[in-house]
Amino acid sequence: MEPLISIRIRDPHRRFQPGEELQCEYQLDAVDARDVLALEASVLWHTEGKGDEDLAVQYFERLVPADVEGRDLRALRRLSTVLPNSPLSYLGVTVKIRWCVRVRAFLRRGKEVFFEQTFVLGELPPARAVAGDEVAVAAVDDEPDDLE
Protein backbone atom coordinates (compact mmCIF):
# COMPACT_ATOMS: atom_id res chain seq x y z
CA MET A 1 0.00 0.00 0.00
CA GLU A 2 1.27 3.46 -0.95
CA PRO A 3 1.83 5.92 1.90
CA LEU A 4 -0.63 8.81 2.02
CA ILE A 5 0.37 12.44 2.22
CA SER A 6 -2.25 15.05 2.96
CA ILE A 7 -1.75 18.80 2.67
CA ARG A 8 -4.32 21.38 3.75
CA ILE A 9 -3.81 25.05 2.96
CA ARG A 10 -5.60 27.21 5.55
CA ASP A 11 -7.13 29.61 3.01
CA PRO A 12 -9.87 27.55 1.29
CA HIS A 13 -9.73 29.73 -1.86
CA ARG A 14 -6.01 29.09 -2.22
CA ARG A 15 -5.47 32.60 -3.60
CA PHE A 16 -2.82 34.84 -2.08
CA GLN A 17 -1.31 38.22 -2.68
CA PRO A 18 2.44 38.94 -2.49
CA GLY A 19 3.49 39.56 1.11
CA GLU A 20 0.62 37.51 2.57
CA GLU A 21 1.30 34.62 4.90
CA LEU A 22 0.59 31.11 3.71
CA GLN A 23 -0.28 28.67 6.46
CA CYS A 24 -0.68 24.99 5.90
CA GLU A 25 -0.82 21.62 7.61
CA TYR A 26 0.54 18.35 6.30
CA GLN A 27 0.64 14.77 7.47
CA LEU A 28 2.08 11.46 6.36
CA ASP A 29 -0.01 8.34 6.92
CA ALA A 30 -0.46 4.65 6.02
CA VAL A 31 3.19 3.86 6.53
CA ASP A 32 5.20 2.40 9.39
CA ALA A 33 7.12 5.07 11.32
CA ARG A 34 10.35 3.04 11.03
CA ASP A 35 10.10 3.09 7.22
CA VAL A 36 10.26 6.88 6.98
CA LEU A 37 13.84 8.08 6.64
CA ALA A 38 13.18 11.77 5.99
CA LEU A 39 10.38 14.20 5.25
CA GLU A 40 10.73 17.38 3.20
CA ALA A 41 8.15 20.16 3.06
CA SER A 42 8.59 23.05 0.67
CA VAL A 43 6.72 26.01 -0.73
CA LEU A 44 7.95 26.53 -4.25
CA TRP A 45 7.23 27.75 -7.75
CA HIS A 46 8.02 25.78 -10.87
CA THR A 47 7.51 26.28 -14.56
CA GLU A 48 5.58 24.11 -16.95
CA GLY A 49 5.33 24.26 -20.71
CA LYS A 50 7.56 23.84 -23.67
CA GLY A 51 10.80 24.88 -21.97
CA ASP A 52 12.85 22.85 -19.54
CA GLU A 53 11.59 23.14 -15.98
CA ASP A 54 12.76 25.90 -13.65
CA LEU A 55 12.12 25.56 -9.94
CA ALA A 56 12.89 27.60 -6.83
CA VAL A 57 11.85 27.14 -3.21
CA GLN A 58 10.50 29.91 -1.01
CA TYR A 59 10.38 27.74 2.10
CA PHE A 60 12.17 24.47 2.73
CA GLU A 61 12.26 22.18 5.75
CA ARG A 62 13.82 18.72 5.99
CA LEU A 63 13.17 16.49 8.96
CA VAL A 64 14.77 13.17 9.89
CA PRO A 65 13.50 10.94 12.74
CA ALA A 66 16.20 12.24 15.09
CA ASP A 67 14.77 15.78 14.74
CA VAL A 68 11.34 14.95 16.20
CA GLU A 69 9.96 13.69 19.43
CA GLY A 70 9.36 9.94 19.45
CA ARG A 71 11.25 9.65 16.14
CA ASP A 72 7.87 9.60 14.39
CA LEU A 73 7.57 11.78 11.27
CA ARG A 74 3.90 10.91 10.76
CA ALA A 75 2.52 13.52 13.17
CA LEU A 76 0.51 16.47 11.87
CA ARG A 77 2.83 19.39 11.14
CA ARG A 78 2.31 23.03 10.31
CA LEU A 79 4.29 25.42 8.19
CA SER A 80 3.89 29.09 7.47
CA THR A 81 5.80 31.44 5.22
CA VAL A 82 5.42 34.95 3.87
CA LEU A 83 4.99 34.80 0.10
CA PRO A 84 7.36 36.87 -2.05
CA ASN A 85 6.54 39.68 -4.49
CA SER A 86 7.42 37.57 -7.50
CA PRO A 87 7.07 35.50 -9.57
CA LEU A 88 3.29 35.61 -9.72
CA SER A 89 1.27 32.60 -10.87
CA TYR A 90 1.02 32.81 -14.64
CA LEU A 91 -0.76 30.86 -17.34
CA GLY A 92 1.09 31.75 -20.51
CA VAL A 93 1.16 30.14 -23.93
CA THR A 94 4.55 28.43 -23.71
CA VAL A 95 5.43 29.27 -20.09
CA LYS A 96 3.33 28.53 -17.02
CA ILE A 97 4.37 29.40 -13.49
CA ARG A 98 2.70 27.45 -10.71
CA TRP A 99 3.06 27.79 -6.96
CA CYS A 100 2.56 24.80 -4.70
CA VAL A 101 3.19 23.27 -1.30
CA ARG A 102 5.05 20.00 -1.85
CA VAL A 103 5.69 17.30 0.72
CA ARG A 104 8.15 14.55 -0.12
CA ALA A 105 8.80 11.46 1.98
CA PHE A 106 11.95 9.34 1.69
CA LEU A 107 11.31 5.72 2.56
CA ARG A 108 13.44 2.64 2.95
CA ARG A 109 14.96 0.94 -0.11
CA GLY A 110 15.35 4.26 -1.96
CA LYS A 111 11.62 4.78 -2.36
CA GLU A 112 10.23 8.29 -2.57
CA VAL A 113 6.67 9.59 -2.54
CA PHE A 114 5.46 13.14 -2.87
CA PHE A 115 2.25 15.09 -3.02
CA GLU A 116 1.62 18.73 -3.80
CA GLN A 117 -1.19 21.22 -3.36
CA THR A 118 -1.23 24.16 -5.76
CA PHE A 119 -2.25 27.70 -4.90
CA VAL A 120 -2.36 30.99 -6.78
CA LEU A 121 -0.10 33.96 -6.09
CA GLY A 122 -1.46 37.20 -7.55
CA GLU A 123 -4.44 37.52 -9.86
CA LEU A 124 -3.18 37.53 -13.42
CA PRO A 125 -5.47 36.46 -16.24
CA PRO A 126 -4.25 33.78 -18.65
CA ALA A 127 -2.36 35.09 -21.68
CA ARG A 128 -2.68 33.96 -25.26
CA ALA A 129 -0.61 34.40 -28.41
CA VAL A 130 -1.20 37.56 -30.41
CA ALA A 131 -1.43 37.97 -34.14
CA GLY A 132 -0.63 41.37 -35.57
CA ASP A 133 -1.11 44.25 -33.21
CA GLU A 134 -4.21 43.20 -31.33
CA VAL A 135 -4.06 43.21 -27.55
CA ALA A 136 -4.57 39.65 -26.39
CA VAL A 137 -5.02 39.30 -22.68
CA ALA A 138 -7.97 37.14 -21.77
CA ALA A 139 -10.46 37.94 -19.04
CA VAL A 140 -9.77 37.13 -15.41
CA ASP A 141 -10.75 33.62 -14.40
CA ASP A 142 -11.80 33.35 -10.79
CA GLU A 143 -11.39 29.61 -10.46
CA PRO A 144 -8.10 28.65 -8.83
CA ASP A 145 -8.57 25.06 -9.97
CA ASP A 146 -7.62 26.20 -13.46
CA LEU A 147 -4.06 26.17 -12.34
CA GLU A 148 -4.12 22.52 -11.45
Next chain:
Amino acid sequence: MARIFRLWEKKRGDRRTGSQLVGGLGEALFFGILFLLGALSLAYLVVSRLFLAAPQLYQPGFGFWVMVLVMVSFTLIGGSGVVYTVLQVGTSAERRSAIALRAADIDLLSEALATQREFPTIPRDANLTNSPGIRLAYRLPVTHAGPWVLFAATAFFLVWNSITAVLVMVAVRSHMSQRPEWLLTLFVLPFVIIGIWATYYFFQQMLLHTGIGPTTVEISDHPLVPNCVYRVFLSQAGRLSVRSLELTLVCDEETTFRQGTDIRTQRCRVFSQRVFIEENFRIEPSAAFERECELAMPANVMHSFRAKHNAIHWMLVARGEAQSWPVFERCFPVIVYPARMSRERG
Protein backbone atom coordinates in the same frame (compact mmCIF):
# COMPACT_ATOMS: atom_id res chain seq x y z
CA MET B 1 11.49 -5.15 -13.39
CA ALA B 2 10.57 -3.80 -16.84
CA ARG B 3 10.95 -0.30 -15.44
CA ILE B 4 14.54 -1.02 -14.42
CA PHE B 5 15.70 -2.87 -17.52
CA ARG B 6 13.87 -0.99 -20.26
CA LEU B 7 15.98 -0.40 -23.35
CA TRP B 8 14.50 2.96 -24.27
CA GLU B 9 13.02 5.66 -22.14
CA LYS B 10 11.60 9.09 -22.80
CA LYS B 11 13.74 12.04 -21.87
CA ARG B 12 12.94 15.73 -22.03
CA GLY B 13 15.44 18.14 -20.60
CA ASP B 14 16.27 16.86 -17.13
CA ARG B 15 13.08 14.81 -16.87
CA ARG B 16 12.96 11.14 -17.83
CA THR B 17 10.53 8.30 -17.42
CA GLY B 18 12.93 5.68 -16.02
CA SER B 19 14.00 5.09 -12.43
CA GLN B 20 16.17 7.95 -11.16
CA LEU B 21 18.08 5.58 -8.90
CA VAL B 22 18.98 3.22 -11.74
CA GLY B 23 19.87 6.18 -13.96
CA GLY B 24 22.10 7.57 -11.22
CA LEU B 25 23.80 4.22 -10.73
CA GLY B 26 24.41 3.97 -14.48
CA GLU B 27 25.94 7.45 -14.54
CA ALA B 28 28.08 6.73 -11.49
CA LEU B 29 29.28 3.47 -13.08
CA PHE B 30 30.20 5.23 -16.33
CA PHE B 31 32.11 8.03 -14.61
CA GLY B 32 33.68 5.58 -12.17
CA ILE B 33 35.06 3.45 -15.03
CA LEU B 34 36.31 6.61 -16.75
CA PHE B 35 38.01 7.71 -13.53
CA LEU B 36 39.64 4.29 -12.98
CA LEU B 37 40.78 4.11 -16.61
CA GLY B 38 42.34 7.56 -16.39
CA ALA B 39 43.91 7.12 -12.95
CA LEU B 40 45.37 3.63 -13.61
CA SER B 41 46.68 4.57 -17.06
CA LEU B 42 48.23 7.74 -15.67
CA ALA B 43 49.86 5.81 -12.83
CA TYR B 44 51.19 3.20 -15.27
CA LEU B 45 52.50 5.92 -17.55
CA VAL B 46 54.36 7.71 -14.77
CA VAL B 47 55.68 4.52 -13.17
CA SER B 48 56.87 3.13 -16.50
CA ARG B 49 58.60 6.43 -17.25
CA LEU B 50 60.38 6.48 -13.88
CA PHE B 51 61.16 2.84 -13.17
CA LEU B 52 60.62 0.68 -16.23
CA ALA B 53 61.97 0.62 -19.73
CA ALA B 54 59.02 2.43 -21.32
CA PRO B 55 57.85 1.71 -24.85
CA GLN B 56 58.78 4.30 -27.51
CA LEU B 57 55.36 5.99 -27.42
CA TYR B 58 55.66 6.81 -23.72
CA GLN B 59 59.14 8.31 -23.90
CA PRO B 60 59.17 12.01 -22.92
CA GLY B 61 58.19 14.09 -25.91
CA PHE B 62 55.04 15.04 -27.76
CA GLY B 63 53.42 11.58 -27.46
CA PHE B 64 54.18 11.28 -23.75
CA TRP B 65 52.67 14.65 -22.82
CA VAL B 66 49.62 14.07 -25.01
CA MET B 67 49.03 10.79 -23.19
CA VAL B 68 49.46 12.54 -19.81
CA LEU B 69 46.97 15.24 -20.88
CA VAL B 70 44.41 12.67 -22.06
CA MET B 71 44.70 10.57 -18.91
CA VAL B 72 44.50 13.59 -16.60
CA SER B 73 41.35 14.76 -18.40
CA PHE B 74 39.83 11.25 -18.06
CA THR B 75 40.62 11.31 -14.33
CA LEU B 76 39.19 14.78 -13.79
CA ILE B 77 36.01 14.20 -15.84
CA GLY B 78 35.43 10.79 -14.24
CA GLY B 79 36.12 12.00 -10.70
CA SER B 80 33.95 15.10 -10.93
CA GLY B 81 31.24 13.05 -12.63
CA VAL B 82 31.16 10.55 -9.75
CA VAL B 83 31.02 13.33 -7.12
CA TYR B 84 28.26 15.18 -9.03
CA THR B 85 26.20 12.00 -9.50
CA VAL B 86 26.51 11.02 -5.82
CA LEU B 87 25.35 14.50 -4.81
CA GLN B 88 22.37 14.27 -7.20
CA VAL B 89 21.16 10.80 -6.18
CA GLY B 90 18.83 10.88 -3.20
CA THR B 91 18.63 14.67 -3.19
CA SER B 92 15.32 16.18 -4.18
CA ALA B 93 15.04 19.10 -6.61
CA GLU B 94 13.62 21.20 -3.76
CA ARG B 95 16.61 20.49 -1.53
CA ARG B 96 19.05 21.35 -4.31
CA SER B 97 17.13 24.57 -4.91
CA ALA B 98 17.23 25.41 -1.18
CA ILE B 99 21.00 24.87 -1.11
CA ALA B 100 21.41 27.08 -4.18
CA LEU B 101 19.17 29.73 -2.60
CA ARG B 102 21.25 29.79 0.57
CA ALA B 103 24.41 30.18 -1.51
CA ALA B 104 22.80 33.01 -3.50
CA ASP B 105 21.67 34.73 -0.29
CA ILE B 106 25.31 35.25 0.68
CA ASP B 107 25.76 37.33 -2.48
CA LEU B 108 22.45 39.11 -2.06
CA LEU B 109 23.40 40.52 1.32
CA SER B 110 24.90 43.55 -0.37
CA GLU B 111 22.61 46.55 -0.66
CA ALA B 112 23.22 46.86 -4.38
CA LEU B 113 21.32 43.61 -4.94
CA ALA B 114 18.49 44.32 -2.52
CA THR B 115 15.94 44.62 -5.34
CA GLN B 116 16.87 41.14 -6.50
CA ARG B 117 15.89 39.82 -3.07
CA GLU B 118 12.75 41.92 -2.91
CA PHE B 119 11.62 40.89 -6.39
CA PRO B 120 13.07 37.44 -7.12
CA THR B 121 13.26 36.35 -10.76
CA ILE B 122 12.74 39.91 -12.04
CA PRO B 123 15.87 41.08 -13.88
CA ARG B 124 17.68 44.12 -12.52
CA ASP B 125 17.29 47.34 -14.46
CA ALA B 126 20.72 48.82 -13.65
CA ASN B 127 21.83 48.57 -17.28
CA LEU B 128 18.65 50.26 -18.48
CA THR B 129 18.81 53.30 -16.20
CA ASN B 130 22.49 54.19 -16.35
CA SER B 131 22.12 56.42 -19.39
CA PRO B 132 20.25 59.70 -18.86
CA GLY B 133 18.05 60.97 -21.66
CA ILE B 134 17.98 64.45 -23.24
CA ARG B 135 14.20 64.94 -23.14
CA LEU B 136 13.17 62.35 -20.56
CA ALA B 137 14.77 60.62 -17.57
CA TYR B 138 16.36 57.59 -19.20
CA ARG B 139 17.62 56.69 -22.66
CA LEU B 140 16.93 53.01 -23.25
CA PRO B 141 19.67 50.80 -24.75
CA VAL B 142 18.91 49.17 -28.07
CA THR B 143 19.22 45.44 -28.65
CA HIS B 144 18.79 44.08 -32.11
CA ALA B 145 20.26 41.29 -34.15
CA GLY B 146 21.66 43.75 -36.74
CA PRO B 147 25.40 43.38 -36.04
CA TRP B 148 25.17 39.58 -35.88
CA VAL B 149 23.19 39.38 -39.11
CA LEU B 150 25.75 41.66 -40.79
CA PHE B 151 28.62 39.54 -39.42
CA ALA B 152 27.01 36.30 -40.65
CA ALA B 153 26.22 37.86 -44.04
CA THR B 154 29.82 39.09 -44.37
CA ALA B 155 31.32 35.71 -43.39
CA PHE B 156 29.03 33.82 -45.79
CA PHE B 157 29.67 36.35 -48.60
CA LEU B 158 33.46 36.04 -48.24
CA VAL B 159 33.69 32.26 -47.83
CA TRP B 160 31.13 31.38 -50.51
CA ASN B 161 32.47 33.80 -53.09
CA SER B 162 36.07 32.67 -52.48
CA ILE B 163 35.10 29.05 -53.19
CA THR B 164 33.05 30.12 -56.19
CA ALA B 165 35.91 32.25 -57.57
CA VAL B 166 38.32 29.28 -57.47
CA LEU B 167 35.79 26.98 -59.16
CA VAL B 168 34.98 29.61 -61.82
CA MET B 169 38.68 30.10 -62.54
CA VAL B 170 39.21 26.36 -63.06
CA ALA B 171 36.14 26.16 -65.32
CA VAL B 172 37.16 29.23 -67.37
CA ARG B 173 40.71 27.91 -67.75
CA SER B 174 39.39 24.60 -69.08
CA HIS B 175 37.32 26.46 -71.69
CA MET B 176 40.25 28.68 -72.67
CA SER B 177 42.54 25.68 -73.10
CA GLN B 178 40.07 24.13 -75.62
CA ARG B 179 39.30 21.26 -73.22
CA PRO B 180 36.02 22.36 -71.68
CA GLU B 181 34.92 20.71 -68.43
CA TRP B 182 31.16 20.78 -69.00
CA LEU B 183 30.34 18.86 -65.83
CA LEU B 184 32.34 21.33 -63.74
CA THR B 185 30.74 24.26 -65.59
CA LEU B 186 27.26 22.94 -64.77
CA PHE B 187 28.33 22.30 -61.19
CA VAL B 188 29.61 25.88 -60.83
CA LEU B 189 26.39 27.54 -62.07
CA PRO B 190 24.37 27.10 -58.81
CA PHE B 191 27.43 28.32 -56.89
CA VAL B 192 27.48 31.50 -58.99
CA ILE B 193 23.73 32.08 -58.48
CA ILE B 194 24.03 31.67 -54.70
CA GLY B 195 27.16 33.88 -54.78
CA ILE B 196 25.21 36.68 -56.53
CA TRP B 197 22.45 36.39 -53.91
CA ALA B 198 25.04 36.42 -51.08
CA THR B 199 26.61 39.57 -52.56
CA TYR B 200 23.22 41.29 -52.82
CA TYR B 201 22.27 40.29 -49.27
CA PHE B 202 25.63 41.42 -47.89
CA PHE B 203 25.34 44.88 -49.46
CA GLN B 204 21.69 45.14 -48.36
CA GLN B 205 22.65 44.37 -44.75
CA MET B 206 25.60 46.76 -44.87
CA LEU B 207 23.40 49.56 -46.20
CA LEU B 208 20.72 48.75 -43.64
CA HIS B 209 23.26 48.83 -40.85
CA THR B 210 25.07 51.97 -41.89
CA GLY B 211 22.56 53.86 -44.03
CA ILE B 212 19.57 54.12 -41.68
CA GLY B 213 20.39 56.49 -38.87
CA PRO B 214 20.22 55.64 -35.17
CA THR B 215 16.93 55.24 -33.33
CA THR B 216 16.73 56.64 -29.81
CA VAL B 217 14.01 55.92 -27.26
CA GLU B 218 13.73 57.73 -23.94
CA ILE B 219 11.32 57.09 -21.09
CA SER B 220 10.15 59.18 -18.15
CA ASP B 221 10.51 56.48 -15.46
CA HIS B 222 11.77 52.95 -15.00
CA PRO B 223 10.98 50.15 -14.08
CA LEU B 224 7.45 50.16 -15.46
CA VAL B 225 4.45 49.03 -13.45
CA PRO B 226 1.01 48.02 -14.72
CA ASN B 227 -1.75 50.60 -14.78
CA CYS B 228 0.64 53.58 -14.80
CA VAL B 229 1.21 56.19 -17.50
CA TYR B 230 4.66 57.19 -18.78
CA ARG B 231 6.07 59.60 -21.34
CA VAL B 232 8.04 58.11 -24.22
CA PHE B 233 10.23 59.97 -26.70
CA LEU B 234 11.42 58.50 -30.01
CA SER B 235 13.99 60.01 -32.33
CA GLN B 236 14.93 58.61 -35.77
CA ALA B 237 17.86 60.07 -37.70
CA GLY B 238 19.03 59.49 -41.28
CA ARG B 239 17.97 60.47 -44.81
CA LEU B 240 14.81 58.54 -45.47
CA SER B 241 11.47 58.75 -47.17
CA VAL B 242 9.42 56.88 -44.58
CA ARG B 243 6.23 55.01 -45.41
CA SER B 244 5.52 54.20 -41.78
CA LEU B 245 7.26 54.29 -38.42
CA GLU B 246 5.59 52.80 -35.39
CA LEU B 247 6.46 52.18 -31.76
CA THR B 248 4.91 49.15 -30.08
CA LEU B 249 4.99 47.80 -26.53
CA VAL B 250 5.31 44.01 -26.64
CA CYS B 251 5.67 41.09 -24.26
CA ASP B 252 7.34 37.86 -25.39
CA GLU B 253 7.57 34.51 -23.68
CA GLU B 254 10.92 32.82 -24.27
CA THR B 255 11.53 29.16 -23.61
CA THR B 256 14.72 27.16 -23.94
CA PHE B 257 14.48 23.42 -24.29
CA ARG B 258 16.56 20.47 -25.35
CA GLN B 259 15.49 18.55 -28.42
CA GLY B 260 17.78 15.57 -28.79
CA THR B 261 21.25 17.03 -28.48
CA ASP B 262 20.18 20.51 -29.65
CA ILE B 263 19.27 23.40 -27.39
CA ARG B 264 16.42 25.37 -28.93
CA THR B 265 14.87 28.67 -28.01
CA GLN B 266 11.31 29.61 -28.90
CA ARG B 267 9.63 32.98 -28.58
CA CYS B 268 5.92 33.60 -28.43
CA ARG B 269 4.35 37.08 -28.41
CA VAL B 270 1.57 37.34 -25.82
CA PHE B 271 1.00 41.07 -25.74
CA SER B 272 1.27 43.85 -28.31
CA GLN B 273 0.04 47.42 -27.99
CA ARG B 274 0.76 50.22 -30.44
CA VAL B 275 2.11 53.36 -28.80
CA PHE B 276 2.01 55.48 -31.99
CA ILE B 277 2.31 55.25 -35.77
CA GLU B 278 3.41 57.98 -38.20
CA GLU B 279 3.00 57.59 -41.95
CA ASN B 280 4.41 59.14 -45.14
CA PHE B 281 7.03 61.65 -44.06
CA ARG B 282 10.64 62.50 -44.78
CA ILE B 283 13.66 62.48 -42.49
CA GLU B 284 16.61 64.73 -43.41
CA PRO B 285 20.08 64.63 -41.83
CA SER B 286 19.49 68.16 -40.52
CA ALA B 287 16.06 67.36 -39.06
CA ALA B 288 15.60 64.00 -37.31
CA PHE B 289 12.09 62.68 -36.74
CA GLU B 290 11.04 63.28 -33.12
CA ARG B 291 7.87 62.26 -31.35
CA GLU B 292 6.92 62.36 -27.67
CA CYS B 293 3.77 60.61 -26.51
CA GLU B 294 2.11 58.78 -23.65
CA LEU B 295 2.60 55.11 -22.86
CA ALA B 296 -0.25 53.68 -20.80
CA MET B 297 0.76 50.41 -19.22
CA PRO B 298 -2.12 47.93 -19.23
CA ALA B 299 -3.45 46.54 -15.96
CA ASN B 300 -3.27 42.83 -15.08
CA VAL B 301 -0.27 41.87 -17.13
CA MET B 302 2.61 39.60 -16.20
CA HIS B 303 5.80 41.16 -14.89
CA SER B 304 9.25 40.59 -16.39
CA PHE B 305 10.62 37.20 -15.46
CA ARG B 306 13.90 35.43 -16.00
CA ALA B 307 14.89 31.94 -14.90
CA LYS B 308 17.41 29.49 -16.29
CA HIS B 309 15.21 28.07 -19.07
CA ASN B 310 12.19 30.37 -19.24
CA ALA B 311 11.79 34.13 -19.48
CA ILE B 312 9.21 36.83 -20.07
CA HIS B 313 10.56 39.90 -21.85
CA TRP B 314 8.93 43.30 -22.23
CA MET B 315 10.23 45.75 -24.81
CA LEU B 316 9.44 48.75 -26.95
CA VAL B 317 9.86 47.92 -30.63
CA ALA B 318 10.45 50.62 -33.25
CA ARG B 319 9.56 49.31 -36.71
CA GLY B 320 10.02 51.32 -39.87
CA GLU B 321 9.28 50.95 -43.57
CA ALA B 322 11.17 53.35 -45.82
CA GLN B 323 11.23 53.76 -49.58
CA SER B 324 14.02 51.71 -51.23
CA TRP B 325 14.93 50.14 -47.89
CA PRO B 326 14.04 46.82 -46.32
CA VAL B 327 11.91 46.90 -43.18
CA PHE B 328 13.99 47.71 -40.10
CA GLU B 329 13.18 46.86 -36.48
CA ARG B 330 14.92 47.97 -33.31
CA CYS B 331 14.11 46.68 -29.83
CA PHE B 332 14.43 48.53 -26.52
CA PRO B 333 14.02 46.22 -23.50
CA VAL B 334 12.16 47.46 -20.43
CA ILE B 335 11.52 45.85 -17.05
CA VAL B 336 7.95 45.53 -15.77
CA TYR B 337 7.30 45.04 -12.04
CA PRO B 338 4.19 43.40 -10.55
CA ALA B 339 1.11 45.57 -10.11
CA ARG B 340 1.43 45.50 -6.34
CA MET B 341 4.47 47.75 -6.68
CA SER B 342 2.30 50.44 -8.25
CA ARG B 343 -0.12 50.34 -5.30
CA GLU B 344 2.80 50.74 -2.90
CA ARG B 345 4.08 53.68 -4.89
CA GLY B 346 0.65 55.24 -5.12
